[in-house]
Each structure stands twice: as structure tokens, then as C-alpha cells.
Amino acid sequence: MSDFLPYGRQFIQDDDIAAVTEALKADYLTTGPTVAKFERAFADHVGAPDAVACSNGTAALHLAMMMLGIGEGDVCIVPSITFLATANCVRYCGGEVVFADVDSDSGLMTPQTLEDALKRAGKPVKAVLPVHMRGELCDMPALSQITERQGGRVVEDAAHAVGSRRTFGNQVVHAGDCRHSVMTTFSFHPVKTITTGEGGMITTSSTAVAAELRTLRSHGMVRHPGADPWLYEMDSPGYNYRLPDINCALGLSQLAKLDRLAVRRRELAAYYEQRIAPLAPLIWTAVTAPGSDPCLHLMTVLIDFKAAGTTRRAVVDGLTAAGIGSQVHYIPVHTQPYYRKRYGDLDLPGANAWYEACLSLPLYPQLEKSDIDRIVETLGGLLGIK
Structure with missing residues (x-):
């Protein structure tokens, strides 16, 4: 019998190995310059103004919910066909989940299933999290319009969708360009199209949002320019959701292909x-x-x-x-x-x-x-x- 064919498998070549080896020989293994290089390269590739790397796709979702200020009792809509993390990240912050149905032939949230979920919510919805299942993009212009009409914000779960695009009228939308959302999250798990071993990314159209996400991913610590070099302040707790330089080096190599x-x-x-x-x-x-x-x-x-x-x-x-x-x-x-x-x-x-x-x-x-x-x-x- 031929070799076993798994449902997914990482694609690692000699240039990826060389990139990680070079990172291992550098001065920083974590929180170094390769992180910013990977963030900039990824943002440029998907057409977003900014990107923030983090430890995995679940961390990306959690940081996005924290950034929106999701708290006790806040309602967020999540499609039922997704990985557990999309719903769990709402609960991490104390929010409540209203599950949206999906199209039975695509697995995607649709404008109609979103409208139905909004009716069942019974109160204003703070966030909607469309999931680009399999890599197929949801109808983002319609979902965004519906969400914004009732005062909510959209965060796209694009864990499956790096490299995907969809044309709406004359506009080509790329996964992660954030034309119709405040943030988009990605996963770089080994079976995804590109990998960093484990890792995630958040893209956003707001540099202010990106700056706050970088604070939240590193314990909530802020260092002020001109202050003593050892000083930092924490206005509110964050998490250790940083992505090391080693992983970002692999990510840069993978992104190039x-x-x-x-x-x-x-x-x-x-x-x-x-x-x-x-x-x-x-x-x-x-x-x-x-x-x-x-x-x-x-x-x-x-x-x-x-x-x-x-x-x-x-x-x-x-x-x-x-x-x-x-x-x-x-x-x-x-x-x-x-x-x-x-x-x-x-x-x-x-x-x-x-x-x-x-x-x-x-x-x-x-x-x-x-x-x-x-x-x-x-x-x-x-x-x-x-």
C-alpha cells in the first residue's frame, strides 16, 4: 500500500529550515526584529494597513475580543459550524454567544442566518464573527452592513482563508484586508496553507488598534519614551501571547511562497x-x-x-x-x-x-x-x- 495520505500536512522546504537556523543563530529568539518584519510583510501581502503576530489563532481571537471590550453579558454572534475557539474566545471575556445557522451546502454564515440570529439575540449585539470555512469567504459586504446597522462590529475568523479572495461587484476582497471588518484573525497551525509551527495573526485597518493589541499580547505592559529603561506600567492585565522570532522566521519564509x-x-x-x-x-x-x-x-x-x-x-x-x-x-x-x-x-x-x-x-x-x-x-x- 502507498504511503498514508493525511487530510492535511505542513509543507516545509530547505529554505524554511535555513530561515529558522539563521534565526537560531541571531541575537533574539523571541521579541526581536523578525516579529515586526513578519507583521509588515503579512500586512502588505493581504492588503491591510497593519498586522499583529501572536502565539496562535485562538490567542488572536481572544485578543480581538479584548480589544473590542467584550465583557459580562455582551452578546456576540458566532456560526455554529466552526472550531470551538471562535465561540470560546467570547466566553473567555465573559460575553454571551448567540449561534447563527449556516448554509447547509457551504458551511458559511449568510446574511439571512445572521438576521435570524440577531432576532434571537433579544438585545443589541456587540460583535459578529463570520468564519471563512474551508477558505471560502463569506458575503462580507452584506454581513458588515447588517452588523453595523445595529451598532455591532465585525471580526473575521480567517483561520482557514489565508490567500483567499472574492469579488463583490467591481471590488476584489482579500482575506485579511479588513475592508469590511475592524479586525481579521488567522492561524498558522501546521495543516494551514502556511505555518509558523504554531502561531496567529490579527490584521486591522487601524494603527491605534494594532498598538493596543501589541500591548495586550505582552501582559498589558507599556514603556513610555524617555522613561527610565527598566520602567513599565500596566493599566490593565494582558496575556503572554507573543510569537517568537524563530516562528516568525519560518512565517516569513512560508509567506514568500x-x-x-x-x-x-x-x-x-x-x-x-x-x-x-x-x-x-x-x-x-x-x-x-x-x-x-x-x-x-x-x-x-x-x-x-x-x-x-x-x-x-x-x-x-x-x-x-x-x-x-x-x-x-x-x-x-x-x-x-x-x-x-x-x-x-x-x-x-x-x-x-x-x-x-x-x-x-x-x-x-x-x-x-x-x-x-x-x-x-x-x-x-x-x-x-x-
């Missing part, structure tokens, strides 16, 4: 769609909206397991036995015991339908088209498709 990695992911995703299309109606790829040009982090297919006379567990086990990894993204967060206890049982049919059908297949630059042939043929066999 982002465009090339995005091209490769788009090629592989297009080939997946070509190979999966004949397997309809039992299996189909997650929907891509008109005008969207995602750099997919996840290759998610939707499967009618009942019609195929099987279960997702049987398919996952069959793929594993054939040396093919898969994953489920995600279990609806509103069904987690903590949130059920806090908010009761919610009826979010889109999120439930997405969860019942979704399965993420291998997608990473080292994958070959012959690997995709093997994956799709194996999957078709497990579903009884000749």
Missing part, C-alpha cells in the same frame, strides 16, 4: 471537483459562491450516507484501511455539552445538515493527481458507486 502554494491548492481542488462530479448525487463538493476564488484549506465533500446505505464511520474506517486520512469539520458548536447546558437545545437545521454530510479529504501541496484518483476511486467504492 504563499502565492505558489495557493496556485497548487487551486489546481488540486479543481481536479477533485472534476473527479467527484460524476459521483453525484451521492457525493458532491461544498459550494463555492459566484465570484469566489478560495485558497482552500479543506477539501470538504458532502455525502448522502443514508442513500448510499452506509455510515460516515464505515466510510472513514474504510478510507483509513486504504491508507487515506479524513476528518470532520466541524461538530456544530451549539451541540457541545457546555453550550447546551448554557443555552439549551437549539434548532439550527443548516448546521445540523452540514454536519451529517461533511467529510474532509486530503489536501496539501505534496498531493499528486494520482493520489486524488486513488482517494476518489476508494471513496466511490465505499459508497457502492461503480
Whole structure:
């Protein structure tokens, strides 16, 4: 049997290793000049005025909620199809989560599901956190307009979406450019399109917001120009959410090849769609909206397991036995015991339908088209498709 194909894998080359080695030989291992270089390069790449590096994607979300002043009783809207961190970061600050439903074929919050969540909130909403699932961008102009109309702020969770873009009318929106949000957060976990090992980033259109985020990521400490060199002040507590120079060196090297990695992911995703299309109606790829040009982090297919006379567990086990990894993204967060206890049982049919059908297949630059042939043929066999 061929080598096992995981659902995601980091892409590390000799130049990445050399960049980290050089950082290890430098004067700073953490809180050094490479951090600022990575921040500036990332901001320039996505088209944002400023960017702030931090220790991981969850820390980025938490810092964003702190920056907005989310506190006890403040309501924030989060789509139910996301990783736990998007909702948990609201709770870290004492805020309350109202879960929005998603489109069952894309996994995304939509203008209608946002409107429905706003009605259920029962009070003014302080923040809305759209999640660019898989790398597919939400309808940001519409979501932003709806949110701002009732006095809230938008923070985009783009953990999956570095390198993605979408055209609205004549405007091309890039993930992280913050044209329709106050902040956008990213993750550089190893299975993402680019990695820093662990790491995160917040982009923003406000230099004042960026300055405050840098204070919050480093214990809330402020050093004033001209003061004694050992002096610092803390007006309010922050966290140790800094990203070391070593990680930023890897990030800079990875960022330099982002465009090339995005091209490769788009090629592989297009080939997946070509190979999966004949397997309809039992299996189909997650929907891509008109005008969207995602750099997919996840290759998610939707499967009618009942019609195929099987279960997702049987398919996952069959793929594993054939040396093919898969994953489920995600279990609806509103069904987690903590949130059920806090908010009761919610009826979010889109999120439930997405969860019942979704399965993420291998997608990473080292994958070959012959690997995709093997994956799709194996999957078709497990579903009884000749």
C-alpha cells in the first residue's frame, strides 16, 4: 500500500529550515526584529494597513475580543459550524454567544442566518464573527452592513482563508484586508496553507488598534519614551501571547511562497471537483459562491450516507484501511455539552445538515493527481458507486 495520505500536512522546504537556523543563530529568539518584519510583510501581502503576530489563532481571537471590550453579558454572534475557539474566545471575556445557522451546502454564515440570529439575540449585539470555512469567504459586504446597522462590529475568523479572495461587484476582497471588518484573525497551525509551527495573526485597518493589541499580547505592559529603561506600567492585565522570532522566521519564509502554494491548492481542488462530479448525487463538493476564488484549506465533500446505505464511520474506517486520512469539520458548536447546558437545545437545521454530510479529504501541496484518483476511486467504492 502507498504511503498514508493525511487530510492535511505542513509543507516545509530547505529554505524554511535555513530561515529558522539563521534565526537560531541571531541575537533574539523571541521579541526581536523578525516579529515586526513578519507583521509588515503579512500586512502588505493581504492588503491591510497593519498586522499583529501572536502565539496562535485562538490567542488572536481572544485578543480581538479584548480589544473590542467584550465583557459580562455582551452578546456576540458566532456560526455554529466552526472550531470551538471562535465561540470560546467570547466566553473567555465573559460575553454571551448567540449561534447563527449556516448554509447547509457551504458551511458559511449568510446574511439571512445572521438576521435570524440577531432576532434571537433579544438585545443589541456587540460583535459578529463570520468564519471563512474551508477558505471560502463569506458575503462580507452584506454581513458588515447588517452588523453595523445595529451598532455591532465585525471580526473575521480567517483561520482557514489565508490567500483567499472574492469579488463583490467591481471590488476584489482579500482575506485579511479588513475592508469590511475592524479586525481579521488567522492561524498558522501546521495543516494551514502556511505555518509558523504554531502561531496567529490579527490584521486591522487601524494603527491605534494594532498598538493596543501589541500591548495586550505582552501582559498589558507599556514603556513610555524617555522613561527610565527598566520602567513599565500596566493599566490593565494582558496575556503572554507573543510569537517568537524563530516562528516568525519560518512565517516569513512560508509567506514568500504563499502565492505558489495557493496556485497548487487551486489546481488540486479543481481536479477533485472534476473527479467527484460524476459521483453525484451521492457525493458532491461544498459550494463555492459566484465570484469566489478560495485558497482552500479543506477539501470538504458532502455525502448522502443514508442513500448510499452506509455510515460516515464505515466510510472513514474504510478510507483509513486504504491508507487515506479524513476528518470532520466541524461538530456544530451549539451541540457541545457546555453550550447546551448554557443555552439549551437549539434548532439550527443548516448546521445540523452540514454536519451529517461533511467529510474532509486530503489536501496539501505534496498531493499528486494520482493520489486524488486513488482517494476518489476508494471513496466511490465505499459508497457502492461503480
